[in-house]
Amino acid sequence: MxxxxxxxxxxxxxxxxxxxxxxxxxxxxxxxxxxxxxxxxxxxxxxxxxxxxxxxxxxxxxxxxxxxxxxxxxxxxxxxxxxxxxxxxxxxxxxxxxxxxxxxxxxxxxxxxxxxxxxxxxxxxxxxQKPLVTLGPEPFSELVTPNYLAKRINKSSKHIKTILLDQTIISGIGNIYDDEILFAAKIHPLKLGADISQIDFENIIDSSRDILAKSVEMGGTTIDSYQSAHGIDGKFQNFLKVHTRVNKPCLECQTLITKIKVNGRGTYFCPQCQVL
Structure with a gap:
């Protein structure tokens, strides 16, 4: 997608x-x-x-x-x-x-x-009007601050993986970048919103901006589920650290990458770097 x-x-x-x-x-x-x-x-x-x-x-x-x-x-x-x-x-x-x-x-x-x-x-x-009226701000927006995320997330009983896919909270993040952001922020995808700390919020924002900006620069990610038209292939798939890398060694600690389902979505993470 x-x-x-x-x-x-x-x-x-x-x-x-x-x-x-x-x-x-x-x-x-x-x-x-x-x-x-x-x-x-x-x-x-x-x-x-x-x-x-x-x-x-x-x-x-x-x-x-x-x-x-x-x-x-x-x-x-x-x-x-x-x-x-x-x-x-x-x-x-x-x-x-x-x-x-x-x-x-x-x-x-x-x-x-x-x-x-x-x-x-x-x-x-x-x-x-719909479909845009319900959208939350993009990660690059000045509106996305640790305080903003805390108000929207810190009472939630949902997993952070699912929360970041909620376009009414932050718009633009999908399954691929959700996995990459959580890995960069060293947050387990099953961690509940209510358990996310101030430092976690800061890391989520910083990781979101860094990863999305780098992917935009490289033309996005081209994987089996999505390829752009006119033969334009993104290059960011060459820099994915967890997504699609199940049973491959973590690039930071060599632990094998794990894949689970979170609210029906395939989710990749390192069990050593992202401790629950």
């Missing part, structure tokens, strides 16, 4: 490809992709003739900015945007939407799992 660094990589790629291009035709092939509005013909009519003025990212969401509207794209598990010649069908079985530009190219959305979503909303209030 693409997380903050992977979505940032997609956004930076799309900016180079489709910024300032005018849409001459739009087609929603898979109606369930479009969550708002539910009338696909209305959406296709409204977006036709519009120019993409900017492309931004909020947490794991891609924001295509138009004059009075935004199109919010969430890739979910395996969604991908492809910039290709008009009429191209990179994977016709999984094509869910396409947008043709006035230069003979198109931006097409493909999704093998069909979990991705699109929301077409007014630019003046889209942050106050």
């Amino acid at each position: 693409p997380e903050l660094p992977e979505v940032e990589t997609v956004v930076r790629t799309l900016r180079k490809l489709v910024l300032n291009k005018k849409i001459t035709k739009a087609k929603i092939v898979y109606p369930n992709l479009l969550k708002q509005p539910t009338d696909t013909q209305q959406f296709e009519s409204e977006i036709t003739g519009q120019k993409i003025l900017a492309i931004e990212r909020i947490a794991k969401h891609i924001i295509f900015v138009f004059q009075n509207k935004v199109l919010i794209s969430h890739l979910r598990m395996e969604g991908k945007w492809f910039f290709e010649p008009e009429g191209a069908q990179t994977n016709i079985k999984h094509q869910e939407a396409y947008f043709i530009f006035d230069d003979g190219m198109q931006l097409a959305y493909y999704d093998t799992r069909k979990f991705g979503t699109l929301h077409w909303q007014d630019i003046d209030n889209f942050r106050e």
Whole structure:
């Protein structure tokens, strides 16, 4: 699943490809992709003739900015945007939407799992609507402080692994980086929120920022569950210290990395470096 660094990589790629291009035709092939509005013909009519003025990212969401509207794209598990010649069908079985530009190219959305979503909303209030209104601040935000985390977490009976995946508390962290952050912070994934100390909060924040920034710089992580479009592979998978490394020696203490399930999510950690 693409997380903050992977979505940032997609956004930076799309900016180079489709910024300032005018849409001459739009087609929603898979109606369930479009969550708002539910009338696909209305959406296709409204977006036709519009120019993409900017492309931004909020947490794991891609924001295509138009004059009075935004199109919010969430890739979910395996969604991908492809910039290709008009009429191209990179994977016709999984094509869910396409947008043709006035230069003979198109931006097409493909999704093998069909979990991705699109929301077409007014630019003046889209942050106050779902899906963005419930999001917590990103790890890079000045709002994310030890005191902020303490207020949101220190009475929780949930495991810290699960808490960091809660996008209403901190947005942008997914399963891969959750494991890496907890390893860097030397916190066991089964530790309860109520048992997290002030030092733990500080370490979580520092580790989150360091790891996510490094991954963004390297184009994200490319593993079997997610690969970006256009042959753009991230490099951060070469620096993973616990995730996917089950039964391999810890890079710091040589103890074998363990894999468990935490709230249904595969979780990797070092039992020596991350003592419960």
